[in-house]
Amino acid sequence: xxxxxxxxxxxxxxxxxxxxxxxxxVVEHVRPEIDGGRFPIKRTPGExxxxxxxxxxxxxxxxxxxxxxxxxxxxxxxxxxxxxxxDNDSWTASFIVQEVGRYGYTVEAWIDRFGxxxxxxxxxxxxDQDVASxxxxxxxxxxxxxxxxxxxxxIADLLRSDRPQRDRVEAVRDPTLGALMRxxxxxxxxxxxxxxxxxxxxxxxxxxxxxxxxxxxSCTPDPSRSGTFGEAEARLxxxxxxxxxxxxxxxxxxxxxxxxxxxxxxxTPEPGDPGSPWAIGGPEGGHTAIEPGLGTFADFxxxxxxxxxxxxxxxxxxxFQASPDHPWVRxxxxxxxxxxxxxxxxxENPPKKYQDIYPLDFNSKDSxxxxxxxxxxxxxxxxxxxxxxxxxxxxxxxxxxxxWCIAEVKREYPEAIFLSEAFTRPKVxxxxxxxxxxxxxxxxxxxNSALELRExxxxxxxxxxxxxxxxxxxANTPDILHEYxxxxxxxxFEVRLVLAATLAxxxxxxxxxxxxxxxxxxxxxxxxxxxxxxxxxxRDWNAPGNITELIGRVNQIRREYPALQFNDGLQFHxxxxxxxxxxxxxxPAGPLPxxxxxxxxxxxARPTDATKRAQDRAGLVFVVANTDPHNLQHGWIEMPIAExxxxxxxxxxVEDLLDGARYTWRGAWNYVRLDPADRMxxxxxxxxxxx
Numbered sequence: 001x002x003x004x005x006x007x008x009x010x011x012x013x014x015x016x017x018x019x020x021x022x023x024x025x026v027v028e029h030v031r032p033e034i035d036g037g038r039f040p041i042k043r044t045p046g047e048x049x050x051x052x053x054x055x056x057x058x059x060x061x062x063x064x065x066x067x068x069x070x071x072x073x074x075x076x077x078x079x080x081x082x083x084x085x086x087d088n089d090s091w092t093a094s095f096i097v098q099e100v101g102r103y104g105y106t107v108e109a110w111i112d113r114f115g116x117x118x119x120x121x122x123x124x125x126x127x128d129q130d131v132a133s134x135x136x137x138x139x140x141x142x143x144x145x146x147x148x149x150x151x152x153x154x155i156a157d158l159l160r161s162d163r164p165q166r167d168r169v170e171a172v173r174d175p176t177l178g179a180l181m182r183x184x185x186x187x188x189x190x191x192x193x194x195x196x197x198x199x200x201x202x203x204x205x206x207x208x209x210x211x212x213x214x215x216x217x218s219c220t221p222d223p224s225r226s227g228t229f230g231e232a233e234a235r236l237x238x239x240x241x242x243x244x245x246x247x248x249x250x251x252x253x254x255x256x257x258x259x260x261x262x263x264x265x266x267x268t269p270e271p272g273d274p275g276s277p278w279a280i281g282g283p284e285g286g287h288t289a290i291e292p293g294l295g296t297f298a299d300f301x302x303x304x305x306x307x308x309x310x311x312x313x314x315x316x317x318x319x320f321q322a323s324p325d326h327p328w329v330r331x332x333x334x335x336x337x338x339x340x341x342x343x344x345x346x347x348e349n350p351p352k353k354y355q356d357i358y359p360l361d362f363n364s365k366d367s368x369x370x371x372x373x374x375x376x377x378x379x380x381x382x383x384x385x386x387x388x389x390x391x392x393x394x395x396x397x398x399x400x401x402x403x404w405c406i407a408e409v410k411r412e413y414p415e416a417i418f419l420s421e422a423f424t425r426p427k428v429x430x431x432x433x434x435x436x437x438x439x440x441x442x443x444x445x446x447x448n449s450a451l452e453l454r455e456x457x458x459x460x461x462x463x464x465x466x467x468x469x470x471x472x473x474x475a476n477t478p479d480i481l482h483e484y485x486x487x488x489x490x491x492x493f494e495v496r497l498v499l500a501a502t503l504a505x506x507x508x509x510x511x512x513x514x515x516x517x518x519x520x521x522x523x524x525x526x527x528x529x530x531x532x533x534x535x536x537x538x539r540d541w542n543a544p545g546n547i548t549e550l551i552g553r554v555n556q557i558r559r560e561y562p563a564l565q566f567n568d569g570l571q572f573h574x575x576x577x578x579x580x581x582x583x584x585x586x587x588p589a590g591p592l593p594x595x596x597x598x599x600x601x602x603x604x605a606r607p608t609d610a611t612k613r614a615q616d617r618a619g620l621v622f623v624v625a626n627t628d629p630h631n632l633q634h635g636w637i638e639m640p641i642a643e644x645x646x647x648x649x650x651x652x653x654v655e656d657l658l659d660g661a662r663y664t665w666r667g668a669w670n671y672v673r674l675d676p677a678d679r680m681x682x683x684x685x686x687x688x689x690x691x
Contacts, residue, residue, distance in 0.1 A: 022189030025063060025109045029054040030193050032467045039434040040198035041467040043097050044207040048590060049199055055109045056089040061116040064185060065109030067093035072102040072198055082182070083109070096590075100414045103199040110190035114141050114181040118172060125169045135159045135168055142177075145184040152180060203415045205245065205313060205388070206438045206470060208565040210501070210555050211508030212244040213477070216252065216294055216303075217274060218511075218537045224272060226293030226536065229303040236303075238541070240310040242548060243555025247307055248315040248390055248508070250478070250533075252300070254282035254291050256323020259346075259355035263535045264521055276533050278319050278392065279356040281326025287318075287377045297384070304385040315419070316381055319392035320374055321347065322358045328373075329358060335370045337361045362398035371401055378409045378416070388417045391437070395422040399435055406436030419472060423480075433469035439506060444473040448484045448496075450581040450627045454572050457503055461570050471567070473504035476513050478533050480526050488629030490516050491676035493547055495625050498681040501554045502585065502623045505567050514548045515539060550658070557657050557683055562587040563621045577635030579628045580672070584640070587619040620644075622654070625681040626674035634673040641668050644686070653687040662687065 030053040032041045043049060051067050070078030083091040097103055121134045139159035146152035155177060159168055171177075219235055220227030239247055255275040262269035269275065274293070284292055290300060304314050322328050328335055329344065336358050337345045347354035364370060378389060394402060410416050420437035422429050433440050447456045460471055475496045476485060485492050493516045500507040512532075519529045530537065541548070558564045569586035626633045641650060651666045658679070663670075674680060 023191055024057045024059075024061075024111060024189060025055065025065075025191040026057065027053055027055050027065075027107050027109050027191050027193045030107055030197065032464070033197055034434060034464070034468055037195040037197050039468060040102070040200045042200050042202060042206070042438070042470065044202055044204050045098055045100060046096065046591070047207075047588070048094050048096050049103075049105065050092065050094040051105060051107065052086070052090060052092045053083070053107045053109075053193065054089050055083070055091045055107070057111060062112040062119060063109055064112040064115065064182065065091060065107060065190075067095065067105065067107055068192075069095045069103055069105040072104040072196075075104070075196075078104070083107070097199060097201045100201050100203055103201060104196045105199065106193045106196050108187070108190050108192040110185065110187045112182075113186050114138075114145075115178070117141055118178070121169060122173065125165070131165055131169065135165065138172060141186075142181070145181055145186065147184075149180070149184075152184075200410075200436075202417060202438050206417050207567075208505040208558075209245040210243060210558065211246040211248050211315070211472070211474070211506070212239050212242070213248045213250070213508060213510040214239070215250055215277075215511070215532050215537070217277075217291075218532060218539070220536060220538065223536050223538055226274060226291070228293070229295040229299040233303045233306050236307055236310055236312060240312055242514075242552045243559065245311070245313065246315050246388060246508075247312050248317070248388075250317045251277040251280055251319055252290055252294055252316065253277070253280045253287055254284040254289050255279055256282050256325040256356055258324040261356055261534055264529070264531060265527070265534055273534070274536060276356065277317075278321070278533070279323040280319060280321060281323045281328065283325065286322065286326045286328060287320075288380045301384060308385070313388055314386050315388035315390055315417075316386050317392055318377065318381075318389045320360055320377075320397060321392075322360070323356055324358060326358070332366070332369070332373075334364050334366050335360055336364075359396070362401055371405065374401070375405050375408050378405070379412060382409070382413045382416065387413050387415050388419070390419040390421055392421055394420050394432055394437065395424045395428050399431060402432065402437070403435040410436075430465060430469055439470045439472045442471045442473060444471070444500065444504070445476070445480055445482050448482075448627060450575075450578055450625075453499065453503070453581055453627070457570060458572070461567050466567065470506065471504050473500040473507040474509070475500045475507065476510050478510055478528070478531065481518065481520055481528050482526060483520075484629070485516075486518050486520050489518070489676075490545060490547065491680050492629035493518075494550060495627065495629060495680035497547065497551060497554060498623070498683065499581070499625055501558055502564055502621070502683060503570070503583075505565050509551070512537070512539065514541070514551055515543055515546050553658055554683075557621075561585075561619075561621050561657075561685075563619055571640070573640055574638040575624075575635055576637075577633055579626060579631075579633040580624060580635055580637065580674070581627055582622075582624045582637045584620055584622045586621075620685065621657075622684045622686075623681060624672055624674070624684075626676070629676055629680070632673070632675040632677075634671070636669045636671055638668050639665065639670060654684045655687050657683045657685060 030051065034041060055063055055065055057063060065083040066080040067083060068078045068080050081093040081095055083093045085091050117138055121131055121138060124131050124134060139156045142152050142159065143156040146156060155171065158171055216229055216232035217226040219232040236247065255277060256279045260269045260273065260275040260279065262273045280287060290297060307314050333344065339345055344358050347357040347359050360370065362370065406418055417438045418436065419439045420432045421441050422432055423441060429440055443456060447453050460466060485496065493513060521527045521529045563569055563585040566588055568588055570583060572583045575582045624637055641648065646652065649667055651664060653662055653664055655662045
């Protein structure tokens with residue numbers, strides 16, 4: 001006979017109530033956690049995840065718990081790490097991610113019945129009270145945990161024996177027993193934090209890398225024709241010798257003819273003007289085709305392979321927009337927005353008009369078809385050896401699309417890296433990072449004073465943002481020539497290079513930076529005169545005044561000092577001159593992730609033995625920079641000698657890694673002088689103490 005539904009419901013409620021009554025432990029405020037577990041945090045192989053949680057319960061029982069982690073979706077194979085109490089009901093544990101992929105983690109806690117019993121037993125025994133009843137309670141606890149463990153069975157028998165109470169109490173004080181019981185803890189009524197939190201583990205290049213942006217079409221001796229991949233390939237050894245890790249190319253697809261822009265963004269092009277690479281699509285194809293002037297797919301594949309042989313990875317610019325000549329316009333007009341007269345809307349930023357570009361409609365009637373096609377674009381280029389993508393203006397596309405598309409691509413290519421080029425509102429930039437973008441452009445270009453940099457870097461490295469948003473400090477881009485560079489001359493280029501490369505683990509420059517190109521199209525504009533976006537630019541890379549040697553030395557220092565390969569460990573220090581920025585970087589605690597292999601031809605010099613000793617001793621790198629490119633700045637800077645374990649009157653030697661100069665300093669406050677005519681910054685390590 002089937003029981004009435006009311007009876008079944010009553011029994012179900014009883015079971016739930018019983019379970020709830022036994023679940024006395026509260027686990028809350030687990031960190032790191034992004035938006036209640038909605039988004040994952042980010043790490044690279046070898047990095048640690050330090051987890052904290054508030055764990056408490058009613059009453060005075062002792063608690064115990066573990067941090068559980070492992071490959072996402074495979075909880076049965078997860079590893080457990082004991083939680084350690086910190087203070088005020090706060091507990092912590094950590095784990096190290098080893099492989100690219102997705103990890104899950106959570107916290108489970110329970111009443112420590114054995115520990116609570118032992119605490120009460122010892123307190124009574126030390127007060128010379130009778131503990132006969134307590135010993136029998138302990139025997140039951142140990143027996144229930146013993147199963148077939150002979151050692152635990154023997155202890156349970158001892159606790160039930162008639163031996164003197166003092167002997168039995170001493171037996172259970174043995175830490176070995178505590179360890180055995182902890183490994184067999186009664187987790188009845190335990191509390192596991194929900195939801196399960198996740199970590200995306202990206203390749204090392206997601207955390208650390210030096211980017212160089214170049215236009216292959218400008219690698220030509222003849223300004224009347226496009227450079228080819230073969231000619232661009234010839235520049236790769238030079239780029240590698242400067243110490244870069246990523247060579248980043250603007251769109252390499254066919255360029256539309258309709259409404260093609262001329263030089264300096266002129267509305268009417270001259271014959272032979274190559275147009276903007278961001279006006280994508282022509283008779284030759286669209287986002288999965290190559291501009292004929294650059295060469296063939298075989299040429300491109302050879303370019304990628306040559307780059308790889310030089311320890312360079314190729315990054316491609318992905319711009320999801322179309323010229324009026326793109327095949328999508330003819331084959332899928334429903335993927336675009338239309339005016340009432342049926343014509344397709346071109347891009348506008350009133351009063352500016354971009355008739356050569358059609359934006360895509362991510363909410364079109366065939367959005368599913370559009371989304372699948374855009375995903376295919378990433379997979380297509382990944383099939384040609386490119387797994388790093390700089391995405392143009394992602395904030396003007398659907399957030400949901402990015403969350404879906406990036407996850408889909410990383411399912412097939414877990415090593416894929418997506419750089420968000422979104423110079424927009426802070427919350428929008430952060431959301432894109434949460435939604436899956438591996439790295440993010442930042443406001444670094446517009447943070448030029450020491451105070452602005454301190455405030456901005458404090459936000460990026462000490463708040464929750466650091467768990468999911470990896471900054472990439474580009475010192476310039478084809479779109480942005482900041483007035484600081486326009487008017488600061490070579491000293492401005494030098495100091496911004498040093499700051500970008502030492503404040504952030506990932507940074508980049510756009511070609512021409514090494515020549516200190518700084519002429520704007522007009523006063524008040526951040527656009528370059530004769531912008532490479534609209535024309536071919538032939539350069540003399542050995543022109544007088546270049547800073548190529550400085551770039552190479554800075555990148556070499558970044559490779560040799562792990563402290564500069566992480567964003568954690570940044571600490572600002574005091575100065576008496578607001579124009580001076582004074583800070584240190586320290587490597588993370590514990591074993592460092594293995595450094596990638598490097599080509600010997602990329603290393604032009606090796607650190608001195610003394611520098612190696614300093615690196616082994618502390619790993620600290622100190623940087624002081626003059627943020628005023630026009631004037632000599634000098635003053636006193638405070639070395640954190642107490643944190644270094646040095647006495648207040650210690651004398652020590654520091655070496656400038658840029659040129660090998662050494663200075664003897666004493667105590668905390670020391671004098672520095674930075675003249676734009678001579679140098680804009682020191683990158684220093686402490687060599688040794690002197691007697």
